[in-house]
Amino acid sequence: MGPACWMWDYLRRSGQGGFFLPLSGGVDSASVAALVFSMCRLVCSSVQDGDAEVLQDVRRIVGDPDYLPREPRDLCNRVLVTCYMGTENSSRETRALAKDLANQVGSYHTTIAIDAAVAAIIGIFSALTGRIPQFRSLGGGSREDLALQNVQARLRMVLAYLLAQLILWVRERPGGLLVLSTGNVDEGLRGYLTKYDCSSGDINPIGGISKVDLKRFLRYACNTFKLSALNDILKMIPTAELTPLRNGQTVQSDEADMGMTYEELSTYGRLRKQLGCGPYSMFCKLVHQWKNQFAPCQVAEKVKHFFRSYSINRHKMTVITPSYHAESYSPDDNRFDHRPFLYNPLWIWQFTAIDAQVKLMEVQRDTKSTSSSAPASWKPDSKFLPAREEPRDTKETHPAPGDKLGSMSSLCGDLGIYVSDGSWNSPCSLTFPSFPELGGNVAKFGQHLATKCSGGTALGTSDVNSRVWLL
Template sequence: MSLITVATCSLNQWALDFEGNYERILESIRESKKRGAVLRVGPELEISGYGCNDHFYEPDTFYHSYQMLAKLIAHEDCQDIVVDVGLPMMHKSVRYNCRIIFFNGKVLLIRPKMYLAMNGNYREGRWFTPWRRHRTLEDFNLPAVVRKVTGQLSVPFGDGVISANDVTIGSEICEELWSPNSPHIHMGLDGIDIFTNGSGSHHELRKLDYRLNLMRDATAKSGGVYLYANSQGNDGERVYYDGCALIVLNGKILAQGSQFSLRDVEVLTATIDLEDIRTYRGSLISLADQAAVSNAYPRIQTGHDMCMEHGSARPTRPIEPFLHTPEQEIALGPACWLWDYLRRSGLGGFFLPLSGGMDSSSTASIVCSMCHLVVEAIENGNEQVLADVRRIVRDEEFVPSTPQEIAAKIFFTMYMGTTNSSKETRDRAKGLANEIGAVHYDINMDTAVSAITSLFALVTGKTPKFKVHGGSHQENLALQNIQARLRMVLSYLFGSLLPWCHGRHGSLLVLGSANVDECLRGYMTKYDCSSADLNPIGGISKADLRRFLPFAAERFKLPSLHGILSAKPTAELEPITEGYTQTDEEDMGMTYDELSTYGRLRKISKCGPYSMFRKLVDLWSDRLTVRQIADKVKYFFRMYSINRHKTTVLTPSYHAEGYSPDDNRFDLRPFLYNTRWTLPFKCIDNDVSRCEEAVHHREEAACQEPTA
């Protein structure tokens, strides 16, 4: 046997936290060596943090990255192990996203990224240039701060691989695994044994299965070991990097890390028999045919052995992968994201306007999940989490034993009612808050609403009325918006002063609770209580939240959620009468299920009005006429375009769905539209006319057929 132990990791790095990032990298290297690993791989851009964004334009970002790299290379704990780290580098005045592989105080190779992530949340091409010279190396003059510790003037830079006496190692970087012509294909044909991938891959619901399959397929086709490292946590962005480091051999998973964790450093190791790779490849005849004529990679020789002496070590056996359900992902991902934001923000907790409806209750349940995760981490001996909790609550002796004890310190909720609010929602909000352990308040805003309408009447001489009292649509909408916007003003007032009222310093992060479907439709008031500091459900569909709440009710023992789930969603901004009760879906003119479909077709399938209509004719023709489908599509696009301006002020939201309308980073479409959509709508009308004429002709022909 030719046994080798290798390590990969998930690190909770933070953009521009150079010294903190350095410490976490160093801890991962120490843990890797402790477990006998001779190769350690870390996440993408781990030294600087992935989310530096336009700070990558600044020379400081590069200089501080080089400083930390030099400290790592020189550190005594980084000797006798091949280390693969990620950082930004400048070569010939061009910025590259790079991996640096070093060993025993010397840089072996700088490998720049060849395929950049440029879709969805990613804009790497804004800051970096891809390396286009495949299988080519050139000299790179090391920065002075690194040169001092290595004694090297120049090192190889480009698309090469590391060759020890008994094993070869090649690198991929994040997006390159996803690209059709992935480097691992060519490295496998050239006999490279180990593929490393330092990644910065964010969480989306149901995404992990796809990621797992990519790595299994990569090594099943041509053999080899795949070492996948990933960032974990909130790097300062809307996305959450979900960790889940992996080690895969010949299509089989040997080790899988946690996907959602409060640990800052998680190391994964496996022991591999390299003969298993060579035997596996030897059985693939088509691989041998292609490998015989493949182009060779430039190899950087290390001149040392990496395989261990024969002893008691045994190869790691394959395991079955673990996948969370979407409900578990919603409970865990946004909760970890909120915890990272809270502990790094310096603030004292969260404030949530709790309406007793499904959306705000989902946000509250996610905070509850966060409290459960914190208690579990403390019970498991996570000293960092305990230190963070004590710092947040400003009590050095505090040791929470239940999630409710934490919630009582950091979570404040408030039911902001008016004369239009019902006793049922008021009671549901209070019940849920009590079950979670939050500090709950119940207020009536009628005096504040009355003050604003009275001021308007004093200035204009006119008093607006609700629709049910004879008012116009304009008056009705304005009176609803007054209530919604007042909730935002009061949220920030109480969020700022409630800690003071309880004898504590600092303020609270205000949480929003508008789901992705309402954001897409624009079914919210601009600058209402959806305008907050953070929105953990802003990227989650209503359909997924409906599945999440029963799970949360059982998992976190929140029976109030059952009553909330069975109630019809309502804004409660209009008076309730015998003949009228306001509901969200009636107000929107579409169901939440329809909204989810529009969102996926709009963003993921890249549909404009006409192509969306054509697709929905196929999807919905069993229950709707062509004209009904056309009317629904036109109504959606009218409302989408009328309300698109609201996406410019969306609260930073946890990114979970692939059809978020958030125009800050993810959806770069205009916000001022021609809302008539003249040509697309004409095309839809023409298709509807042709379909109706065809139906009419078929019916006429059927009537003229002779009967037996």
């Protein structure tokens, strides 16, 4: 109900004539379509209850002073335009699923092929360079493959805005449409999206929701809204469908491309945002949480892979579409999760600390004859952490991971705050002094950090934001 009410409020105040949604036949765009349908149900219910203001808004939006919505599907046909933008890499299954869902929610639906536009862009590049990029499956390299995928994705955004501006003109109605974005939390966190593709739009009702939670919502919507197409969509393997098919079947998989499952990615996202974990503290938690599934060395590689991907792609979050914040794990850089967008993806100190703890756990395992797992009471051992330079203006020692940091963990990622001297590979110091005037207060510590670093140099807030990383 929350995202549905949010969309209606935005629509009625925007002065636009409805929404445009690129409908791919996958979980994300299907979730947005179901939310618009939910919005139409709520609006129709209010009209039937005699809400004159809502009826007035409806008539203004659809451009008909006498219009009276009979049922949600009828209203949805007036305020939602969906379009399946296929290529030669799109499967028949997703095309059919998009059409079935559009019929069930009642949207004004079209299907088009954008291969001619893709070929035109590649043709311009070839005319300029004399080179023709190829997909990896056809003999090309990884750079060529990604570039060809990105061309398809970005053209969908360009076409979405063209249709949003002119489709009501085609239908002989005034105004334009708001473009609905379909990027979820996990894609933004991992960076598994093309900058300026269908993750870009005017508003995004699912930008603060993970794929795992979206699937839960679709199961609810399937039963509550009687949208059977959602059940078929849930059975499909998530895929971007941007690489060539094999015998007419999709071979690309989101989870294979990402190198992690959506369940794992959802776990990483919650630990990173809700618990303030960096690489090392996340490893320390997951090595216990996943002790029956993965060996410590496997957990270490998974955590490292996530943080490499996160840091390399964080810049994409600076242009993310405004989203409805349904949960506290959103990575929205502009409004909800202010972080640096240029990281050192090597995470030298943190990854070295992880490797040291893995070696320690392996030693503990090898010395036990009756158990192959780490003891339940295991804690990170500071003896195995890489050495740090002492703070220049204090004799205090650095806190070892596992020390009692109390409520500071949510602010400082269980370990503290890492300040660079300006070079990626030359850490300056770990600024975690116990300033007596702060009394251990987390809020005061944050305020103090905004004006001081370990050397006592005055810093502006923007400077701190660009130089501080969670461990």
